Amino acid sequence: MDMQRIVNPSVRDVPPSGIRKFFDIVAEMPEAISLGVGEPDFVTPWHIRDAAIRSIEDGLTQYTSNWGRIQLRRLIAQYLRRRCHVEYDPADEILVTIGASEGIDLCLRALCAPGDEVLIPEPSYVSYAPGVTFAGGTPRPIVTRFEDEFRLTGEALRAALTPRTKALILPYPNNPTGSIMRREDLQQIADALSGTDVVVLADEIYSELTYGGHEHVSFPSLPGMRERTVLLNGFSKAFAMTGWRVGYACGPRDLLAVMCKIHQYTIMCASTQGQLAAEEALARGLQNDFEDVRAMVRSYDRRRRLMVDALRRMGLPCFEPLGAFYVFPSIAGTGLSSEEFCQGLLRAEHVACVPGTAFGQSGEGHIRCSYATSLEKLTEALRRIERYVNSL
Amino acid sequence: MYNTLEMHILEILSDDARISAEQIAVMTGYDVDEVRRAIGRLEKDRVLVKYPAMINWERTDKEMVQAVIEVRVQPQRDRGFDAIASRIYQFEEVTSLYLMSGAYDLMVMVEAPTLKQLASFVSSKLSTLESVTGTATHFMLKTYKYGGVIFEGDDTDRRLAVSP
Numbered sequence: 106m107d108m109q110r111i112v113n114p115s116v117r118d119v120p121p122s123g124i125r126k127f128f129d130i131v132a133e134m135p136e137a138i139s140l141g142v143g144e145p146d147f148v149t150p151w152h153i154r155d156a157a158i159r160s161i162e163d164g165l166t167q168y169t170s171n172w173g174r175i176q177l178r179r180l181i182a183q184y185l186r187r188r189c190h191v192e193y194d195p196a197d198e199i200l201v202t203i204g205a206s207e208g209i210d211l212c213l214r215a216l217c218a219p220g221d222e223v224l225i226p227e228p229s230y231v232s233y234a235p236g237v238t239f240a241g242g243t244p245r246p247i248v249t250r251f252e253d254e255f256r257l258t259g260e261a262l263r264a265a266l267t268p269r270t271k272a273l274i275l276p277y278p279n280n281p282t283g284s285i286m287r288r289e290d291l292q293q294i295a296d297a298l299s300g301t302d303v304v305v306l307a308d309e310i311y312s313e314l315t316y317g318g319h320e321h322v323s324f325p326s327l328p329g330m331r332e333r334t335v336l337l338n339g340f341s342k343a344f345a346m347t348g349w350r351v352g353y354a355c356g357p358r359d360l361l362a363v364m365c366k367i368h369q370y371t372i373m374c375a376s377t378q379g380q381l382a383a384e385e386a387l388a389r390g391l392q393n394d395f396e397d398v399r400a401m402v403r404s405y406d407r408r409r410r411l412m413v414d415a416l417r418r419m420g421l422p423c424f425e426p427l428g429a430f431y432v433f434p435s436i437a438g439t440g441l442s443s444e445e446f447c448q449g450l451l452r453a454e455h456v457a458c459v460p461g462t463a464f465g466q467s468g469e470g471h472i473r474c475s476y477a478t479s480l481e482k483l484t485e486a487l488r489r490i491e492r493y494v495n496s497l
Numbered sequence: 498m499y500n501t502l503e504m505h506i507l508e509i510l511s512d513d514a515r516i517s518a519e520q521i522a523v524m525t526g527y528d529v530d531e532v533r534r535a536i537g538r539l540e541k542d543r544v545l546v547k548y549p550a551m552i553n554w555e556r557t558d559k560e561m562v563q564a565v566i567e568v569r570v571q572p573q574r575d576r577g578f579d580a581i582a583s584r585i586y587q588f589e590e591v592t593s594l595y596l597m598s599g600a601y602d603l604m605v606m607v608e609a610p611t612l613k614q615l616a617s618f619v620s621s622k623l624s625t626l627e628s629v630t631g632t633a634t635h636f637m638l639k640t641y642k643y644g645g646v647i648f649e650g651d652d653t654d655r656r657l658a659v660s661p
Contacts, residue, residue: 124660127661128660139658141659142656142658143661146656348569402507407509407524408524410523410524411520411524457658480512
């Protein structure tokens, strides 16, 4: 049987992730220093791991409610009130998902009918456009620019809106650029959307990781925006819990009910141990004002400054990234494409960065460098990048 | 109270004392002269005392015996425990000394090249001090964690080399 002919063409024709291709090359070089990692370099704090171990010992191994444990949803509601200044009802406005990724997928599937367009600022996380396609919609990139520090502007959004626009993905703090949206930037988005029925998927997974005194502003906290927004977040980045796969989606109950219907039939519930671990993370954090998170942020911030300073001194322009843990320098001045630069760097100096094009065509001329790696490795990697740049 | 820059400096140096004032300046966004002045102040106040490396001697050939000694003492009028503490910490075998709450008064950490030398320190130097009323010596067999660092742990980076 020719499966290539049999499978759904709309799935078959989605290209494999550009990251994957690069991963295969790096996998052959175990001694390479990787700045290509999109997860924290901290291990989940012990008190969280311990809570999960105890829950297994106590035999808490059953399914939970489709929505997730009510204890967890209550803690999420408290957390969002404290940190993001938004109110959600734990009863039916918070859905616990398998990472924020599942929340995005559920939301897209709940919204998209054939022909519906979903706007995606680009460069951005690799899963959005394929997710829209899998859900039966049509992804429409909105190119963001270095000059705007890769922020989405009201003007660019207005130009992209059509009568078929169903939703906008708003992924800030941004992977791969490290860009954030300040309150006035978000207000421009809110203004551009007024009078439309466009739903906003606010992917705020990096909400805890902002620097330079910039507190994260959550999109649904803007006047009138809660009604049109699904807020997506999770435990991966703020609590170094990537492998646990626990996230959540919050929004108006009518939309959440439809998302929960898909979740109920396809997933049942997020992992019970993951949920219990997440409860411990939030309970402790609410008690000690997220001391662990703040210590992590201080540590990232120092490495961020070090990296930006070093890249600029070697002649690679970067705007100051105020969120997530990525720097997105321009390598256009070297005359190489992103892909050539990254492959050359890997071969010559055994340092892995991700070509900007992995995050959309508009990432050409840039590379993504993650500073979620030890200070020692980071310093050595920067030394090698400098040597490589000088050799060009 | 110490200001934010000083707290940054202490946090950075407590993790790696080799980091230069120039690097600290870049990492914190302060001026390098300001960083140097702050380090100077911290040294003068003996907040920053010394810049040693953390060594796992068990991985070397060096022969060494370490013990924790619980010491009960008779505190002196007016000077409390400080006088006897000072008598004890002068000995070069003593690596750390703490005043404790609970069943005993002072915890003395000692180190000597051989068991014999350590035993002789306890019996002839420590126990014979006038105000010492009793000791209990516990030998250390293995170091698992020291100064916040797990010695026997595996610190391999288990993350995928490249991820979205």
